[in-house]
Amino acid sequence: MIGKRVDIEADLVVLTPLQIGTGAFREEERSDRDEQDREPDTRNVALVATDFDGAPCIPGSTLKGVLRRLSRDNDVLFGPTRIVAAEDARSGKAVFWTARIAGNSSDCQRNRPHVSMGTDTRTAKDPETGVAKRAHLFGGDYVRPGTKFRLRISLKDAEPGAADALAQVLARLAAAGGEAFGRSTRQGQGRVALIPETLKAKAFPSGNDLTQDWQSRLAGQPSPDAPDLIRLSLTARGPFLIAGEERSDLRPGGYGEKVRVMTALEDFDGQGPRLTGSTLLGALRARFDWYAAGLADDCPSGATERLFGTPGWRGRLAVHAIRRSGKPERKKITSVRLDRFSGEPIDNALFTTEAWLNANFQVDLRFDRHGPKEPEVSCETDLKIFNDFREELCDPDWGGIQLGLGGNKGFGWFDIREVSDA
Numbered sequence: 001m002i003g004k005r006v007d008i009e010a011d012l013v014v015l016t017p018l019q020i021g022t023g024a025f026r027e028e029e030r031s032d033r034d035e036q037d038r039e040p041d042t043r044n045v046a047l048v049a050t051d052f053d054g055a056p057c058i059p060g061s062t063l064k065g066v067l068r069r070l071s072r073d074n075d076v077l078f079g080p081t082r083i084v085a086a087e088d089a090r091s092g093k094a095v096f097w098t099a100r101i102a103g104n105s106s107d108c109q110r111n112r113p114h115v116s117m118g119t120d121t122r123t124a125k126d127p128e129t130g131v132a133k134r135a136h137l138f139g140g141d142y143v144r145p146g147t148k149f150r151l152r153i154s155l156k157d158a159e160p161g162a163a164d165a166l167a168q169v170l171a172r173l174a175a176a177g178g179e180a181f182g183r184s185t186r187q188g189q190g191r192v193a194l195i196p197e198t199l200k201a202k203a204f205p206s207g208n209d210l211t212q213d214w215q216s217r218l219a220g221q222p223s224p225d226a227p228d229l230i231r232l233s234l235t236a237r238g239p240f241l242i243a244g245e246e247r248s249d250l251r252p253g254g255y256g257e258k259v260r261v262m263t264a265l266e267d268f269d270g271q272g273p274r275l276t277g278s279t280l281l282g283a284l285r286a287r288f289d290w291y292a293a294g295l296a297d298d299c300p301s302g303a304t305e306r307l308f309g310t311p312g313w314r315g316r317l318a319v320h321a322i323r324r325s326g327k328p329e330r331k332k333i334t335s336v337r338l339d340r341f342s343g344e345p346i347d348n349a350l351f352t353t354e355a356w357l358n359a360n361f362q363v364d365l366r367f368d369r370h371g372p373k374e375p376e377v378s379c380e381t382d383l384k385i386f387n388d389f390r391e392e393l394c395d396p397d398w399g400g401i402q403l404g405l406g407g408n409k410g411f412g413w414f415d416i417r418e419v420s421d422a
Contacts, residue, residue, distance in 0.1 A: 008153045010198045011102055012193065013178075014191075019048055076165065077092050095156065097152040164217065174194040227366050229365065232390075238413060239331060240264075242404045243264070261353075275363075283401050300381065322362075367383055400413060
């Protein structure tokens, strides 16, 4: 038993795909192989954390870690980060329960996993080099945007100021855009927000309803500092394709060898293309590396690594959000299929690519002012370097960027312009 306490509950809504992994995988057969493939016939799919009913959840340890970061290590709420002496060993005043899918009945929990989950497929990376691993795919389960979890926090026999400290942390979680949980947060994934109007509070063992008091506490908190956002609009000049899995379709007329179809990656609603944060950051990094090399001594050494990261360092530039715009349409483009060994056309064999036309996006990039205590180059210097690079990207004559596959065929070329309301 916890004893005298206040229980605070509220709904959390997933804003971008959420993956809180466990380190476990499942092996899954691929559906896009043919007789010429030399690639493995299975792929590993990373699993997400689930509760005892098998439904996705946000573990209490994950919640505690994210909220500790937002509170700047409040020892009263969370306990000490390091215990040097025995007298320092004490638990925090806040207890974080596992957040389960909103709706408490077991039937609801068992029926929801297939509704709220999806699987993303990517090219596997070599852990030693960090580059794409040839002929290997990797998948990951994720919780779809719009899924709601029920947050529960118990505040034990609170010391003066502990309630206000917890309210400050929850206010940051309730801010527009939420906070990042789980994997791939630098690519814009894992953003979760608290819904303020769903907050409820109750005292135990008295049973007094403290909802109004806690909602007032939450509303009275100062707005958190807005992140440094750089908003860009990307307009496609032609077809755009990030490859999904391949499939086989019948040829027109229903005779002869089947046609291999490379499918285009869809957004989560299935109504348009998806631009992944990793694709965008990878293209920006390659373009910036070329740009920095052209500046020679005018660009401080290591700018690419500081902005985009290196092993042991996340980098100062991250994707905050990617939104689809316009009215995209799917387009099938058929060509002659090539033999993988000789490079020669295969007689009477076709290959079809599904691409997107009118694929437009609005992107928010976030500049994080983190770094070593005594950096050789200041954050302001790196921000100025990137702003100069951004002006080049937005140049109407020779700016722009190439994203996805088929750049040598004219696929994936985007014009970029800056949007001032970030």
